[in-house]
Amino acid sequence: MLRNTTWFVLALLVSARAGAEPPKAGASAPKSPASQRSPLDVPRLARALESGDEAEMVAALEEIEARGRDGGPAAPLVNALLLRGGSVRVMLAAFKAAAALGKESSSEAVAPYVLHRRPEIRQAAAEALVATGGPAAAAALRRALTSVDPKVRATAARGLGELGAKDAVSDLFVALGKEVPGAASSIASLCAPAECDRLMEYVGKLKFETLEPGFVPLLLRKELPSRNKLLYIDRLRRLATKRSNSVLQTALASLPPDGEPKLRAALQTALQGRPVKVEEDQP
Template sequence: MLRQRIWFGVLLVAGALVSSPLPAGAQGKAKPKTEAKPKIDAQKLKAELESGDADRIGAALDALAKAGDAGAAAAPAVEALLKKGLSAELTVKALEAAGALKQSSSSAAVAPYVRHRSEDVRRAAAKALSKTKGPDAVKALKHALRHRDAQVRGIAATGLGTLGAKDALPDLFKALAHSVPEAAASIGQLCEPKDCDKFADLTGKHQFDIMSSGFDQILFRAEKEMPEEQKIKVVGRLRELGTKEAGKYLADVKGRWPEGWSKRVKQAIDAAVKATGGSGGGDDE
């Protein structure tokens, strides 16, 4: 009887193993779970936004900020609130919602708030513009590079890089010259070879960590966007600099260089690491 029970138990376990999915790795990499966005009734939230009741408006804006672009149909109502004017607290919520909805039509309503007297409001506006995108967003962020608020300037510089606003390069160079360090990375994201050379010429005029944020963007841009010759130029400039921090940075770049990318650039990096006394992982070529 005992033997029968044991055998029955073995059969149950075997059945469970057959019917259960294989563990991750046995059937390939498990797909990462994506967090489902909450289902929303955009029309209902739109009615809440038009209710005139501060609590209801605030709750609706919070819901839209969480819903993201799934609530895009409510964007016109959010824009109407921003044009009408709200308390500072609700304005921040409205700006966050506008950013989450990612509608370029919202940029015109968001833009004026970059100049708001409240630092929370103007910073929220600058962040939102990098998500709403479009010509109005780019124009407002260019102006924001000259704002008295250092955080607004930094957010604007980063936002222009995120938006791929190549026409903002002259503004970003001016911003970098006027102590907006975030402009360096955006210049690296956006520069064509001629502008990349102009940026490299600033080596030694700004702190190395600022310059390296731009060099990083240039070196790790996709090869179809940035010619390998330009990347080799950057490596050469860093090699010529010859400082300990340049060597350390080059060693770090060597360790992060993607497998299968340009061998010529990798060889230049390897040689530069040796020349500057840096030390990086991997075999030298």
């Protein structure tokens, strides 16, 4: 009995040592769950989306959405459904799927829905366009800046900045004048120097909270000339309010360690309540 027990213990020790050994060189690492996914069954999904059964269609769209950017082969199916239309539940699921896929080819199919009579449809369509991107999305979002729906207007303003739609700056200024949320930050991320100057000219004309989201992005823009940014810092200093000082503090804290020395010095000077000097010939 003792002998059998001894052999059993030895077997356990050998097994434990083998399990603790590192994998041999050249051995393949375990595959991640994402890489072990089976390919999308596109024909099956196509049948589901053409079935007319709402539950089946939504389930297929949710399956596509779950694949994210890896679900590209299903994009034509989603686009075809968007062009055909469907129930509210199906369309909302389709917008989520299109957004998850992030294919520019979906933008033309999504675009008309930003003008839909139902608020949940037009709001979901606007969000999807921010994800799908491209010229068709940017054009639709520019139109959406004048939507009757404030949520759509705000999404459009934010989305144009995220899409880098520099040709939409003039439209964003119109939206800014109507105090559309997101307009200031998008202008700040897109504006050319003269347009950035125009944004700062609104200080004192519009409510500070309308402009505030644009200040820090503007001051941290690497491609914007230092002279412009120093002028903006001094303009905010002259407001001498808690909120303007908070903006300057946030900008200073957000500067990377290797950020512009002149910008850092100007922010520190302004926070001490002293004027920021800008040389006429400073770039």
